[in-house]
Amino acid sequence: MSLHDDLLDQARELKTTDARRPRQVNLRRAVSAAYYALFHLLVAEATRLYVRDNWELAAKLGRTFNHGEMSEATRGFANSQVPAALQPVGIPGFPSVDLKLVAEAFVSLQQHRHAADYDLAREFTRAEVNGFIEQVESAFIAWDRIKTSDEARLFLGCFQLWKTWNKAR
Amino acid sequence: MALDEFWRDIRRAGRQTGPSTISGPSGDRQMYLDLWLTPAVVGSFREDDFSFLPAEERAELTAAVTHFRQVAGRVAAGRPATPGEVEQGKAALLGIVRLLDFDRYQDAESFRLGKKVEHRLRDREWPPLLDHLRFESGSDHAGFPALWVWAYLSAAASDSDEQVKRSAGLLRPILREAAREVAPERFPYVSFRSVSDPVVEGASR
Known part of the structure; x- marks a missing residue:
């Protein structure tokens, strides 16, 4: 199994580790694992745009992606904002419902992960974490539907080229 | 103001x-x-x-x-x-x-936006899976304007982990759409809780 699949499994396990009263440490780690599952799925897909047969090279390339740049690009897509250089858009319905779902999930889970790791005043419940895991699971399914499309490749390209592609010409 | x-x-x-x-x-x-x-x-x-x-x-x-x-x-x-x-x-x-209702609206802006979201839902049809909503406004970790929405699921809609997931999947797009219509400049962060969850004192979110 891939790292992103394992991380999603880990999130599911952590969420149910405590049979009765879930401990905050496990719920928080579950939120973090769910976010990183989606992060690593998208990084793996973005890396595959360039490298498919050399695992070591792919791993090094994967390290060049950062949360901040990915956040900026996904936030744009979640807000239905098409990069300026790609307008007027030649892909009907771009961004699609599925792509928006993936982008929204990434932005949302990044925020929830931040709270899980740093906001000690925040309390998480099992139901809440269930909802976050469901959001990532839905994003995985939505991504699978569109991953071979032009819009998916453009989306992945934006992780590193958002600033360049978003400049008005 | x-x-x-x-x-x-x-x-x-x-x-x-x-x-x-x-x-x-x-x-x-x-x-x-x-x-x-x-x-x-x-x-x-x-x-x-x-x-x-x-x-x-x-x-x-x-x-x-x-x-x-x-x-x-x-x-x-x-x-x-x-x-x-x-x-x-x-x-x-x-x-x-x-x-x-300070328990449900953490600040004046979330009171204003939360009331508008709730009225929008009631105008269409209040989702039967939903017991009530709670709101907070502010900036997210990246500094962007945000609206946090806690959707409290009814007991029936949250009586198992799988039921919570199904309820969340159904309600999330409805709540996000309503929040976007009311406050398009704010990113809506939607979380789901159960009315059966114990109340956590002093933790607004």
Whole structure:
């Protein structure tokens, strides 16, 4: 199994580790694992745009992606904002419902992960974490539907080229 | 903004209805100062600031404010309020606090936006899976304007992990759409809880 699949499994396990009263440490780690599952799925897909047969090279390339740049690009897509250089858009319905779902999930889970790791005043419940895991699971399914499309490749390209592609010409 | 000021004044007044600790040469004393029992507490109220409320709710809030103003206005200057006046004042203030519902709306802006989201849902059809909503506004970790929405699922909609997931999957797009329509400049962060979850004191979110 891939790292992103394992991380999603880990999130599911952590969420149910405590049979009765879930401990905050496990719920928080579950939120973090769910976010990183989606992060690593998208990084793996973005890396595959360039490298498919050399695992070591792919791993090094994967390290060049950062949360901040990915956040900026996904936030744009979640807000239905098409990069300026790609307008007027030649892909009907771009961004699609599925792509928006993936982008929204990434932005949302990044925020929830931040709270899980740093906001000690925040309390998480099992139901809440269930909802976050469901959001990532839905994003995985939505991504699978569109991953071979032009819009998916453009989306992945934006992780590193958002600033360049978003400049008005 | 007057709405913010009114919100803060009522929250502050609500905390002052208990005893205050006064430190003096002979030690600490508990005293009821009744600083909250004055018409000035509702001085920043403007009915127009609540135009986002339906007419009936706005009228109810205005009536509660008017009632408190009348009760507080009867307390003569230069003397402490009588126990009867304090009890009347507390009841009147509680009437306002109940309508502002600080448990469900963490700040004035989330009260304004939250009410609009709820009315939008009721206009279409209140989702039966949903018991109630709670809101908070602010900036997210990246500094962007945000609206946090906690959707409390009914007991039936959250009686198992799988049921919570199904409910979340159904409700999330509905809630996000409503929040986007009401506040397009704010990213909506939607979380799901169950009405069966134990209440966590002091943790707003």
